[in-house]
Amino acid sequence: MNNTWLDTVVEDRRDETDRIVVLELLSADGSDLPEFAAGAHVDVLVNERLGLVRQYSLCGPPHDRSRYRLAVLIESASRGGSAGMHALSKGDLVRVSKPRNKFGIDDEARRHVLLAGGIGITPLLAMSHTLDSIGAEYEMHYCARSRSDAAFVEDLEDDPRVTLHFDNGPDDQRLSLSTDVGSPRSDTALYVCGPGGFMDFVVSSALNAGWDASSIHMERFAPTEANAASKDDESFIVRLARSGREFEVPPQDTVLDVLLHNEVDAPYSCQQGICGECVVAVLAGEPDHRDDVLTDREHEQGQFATCTSRSHSTILELDL
Numbered sequence: 614m615n616n617t618w619l620d621t622v623v624e625d626r627r628d629e630t631d632r633i634v635v636l637e638l639l640s641a642d643g644s645d646l647p648e649f650a651a652g653a654h655v656d657v658l659v660n661e662r663l664g665l666v667r668q669y670s671l672c673g674p675p676h677d678r679s680r681y682r683l684a685v686l687i688e689s690a691s692r693g694g695s696a697g698m699h700a701l702s703k704g705d706l707v708r709v710s711k712p713r714n715k716f717g718i719d720d721e722a723r724r725h726v727l728l729a730g731g732i733g734i735t736p737l738l739a740m741s742h743t744l745d746s747i748g749a750e751y752e753m754h755y756c757a758r759s760r761s762d763a764a765f766v767e768d769l770e771d772d773p774r775v776t777l778h779f780d781n782g783p784d785d786q787r788l789s790l791s792t793d794v795g796s797p798r799s800d801t802a803l804y805v806c807g808p809g810g811f812m813d814f815v816v817s818s819a820l821n822a823g824w825d826a827s828s829i830h831m832e833r834f835a836p837t838e839a840n841a842a843s844k845d846d847e848s849f850i851v852r853l854a855r856s857g858r859e860f861e862v863p864p865q866d867t868v869l870d871v872l873l874h875n876e877v878d879a880p881y882s883c884q885q886g887i888c889g890e891c892v893v894a895v896l897a898g899e900p901d902h903r904d905d906v907l908t909d910r911e912h913e914q915g916q917f918a919t920c921t922s923r924s925h926s927t928i929l930e931l932d933l
């Protein structure tokens with residue numbers, strides 16, 4: 614992982630809900646932190662000894678460079694990431710990457726609809742800060758299991774642009790895209806973030822209602838099963854256009870595995886096809902796209918995620 618780590622210190626830690634902790638990180642030397650745009654995330658080096666790195670969205674106001682605000686849900690099956698973050702205390706040192714963003718605000722849209730499920734509120738909260746500051750027209754729909762499971766609810770509940778939807782509430786307050794968002798409009802961008810089931814529900818409802826796929830912007834926290842490795846995967850050759858080197862990618866390895874094994878300086882972060890950091894251009898061959906971060910249009914333009922995607926052709930040439 615080719616990160617330049619920034620040293621930060623936990624200035625504040627508070628339990629936002631029983632399962633969500635909010636951390637305020639300040640630069641360890643007191644300087645301003647690198648700027649970020651709404652929707653960005655950082656890598657956090659949760660455990661240096663184990664090399665455990667996790668990605669978290671920045672949810673504070675993007676204009677405030679004095680701090681990075683993270684909200685972290687403890688996962689019941691945590692392999693150390695969220696549990697490590699919950700174990701942090703005020704004054705602890707935390708190493709983070711510079712912010713990255715594959716989930717920005719659509720500059721062409723005149724109306725913005727933010728659709729959050731659970732902890733998916735985090736990047737959308739940053740977007741609401743930016744949209745607010747530029748006077749853009751927006752609304753937010755925030756779905757959670759219950760009021761006590763919803764983070765930042767006290768900040769949001771009096772805002773007329775925000776509608777809260779709780780799974781344990783009456784049926785008529787559950788999110789319905791047609792009722793709550795209305796008919797498709799070409800000037801409107803939808804932004805969706807949350808658990809897989811929520812994302813699938815919102816995206817399929819939007820497409821069925823006639824929203825254009827290009828109007829739907831989303832960020833996943835976990836890869837979809839559809840993109841998982843298959844027992845039918847076959848070997849292929851990856852060719853690096855700049856050096857002419859060629860490597861075989863066996864069924865059990867990813868392109869990124871092979872590049873790193875051969876000491877190629879390839880970018881990467883999540884290794885799950887959800888962050889966009891490993892994306893490079895395909896120059897020849899027929900890619901088999903298996904990421905959850907690039908749009909159909911970006912695939913058509915030749916962008917390729919080395920950490921998950923494979924090749925239909927026997928040779929795939931990359932701009933590396």
Ligand code: FES
Pocket residue numbers: 880881882883884885886887888889890891892904906918919920921
């Ligand atoms: S490393 Fe994150 S998408 Fe490939």
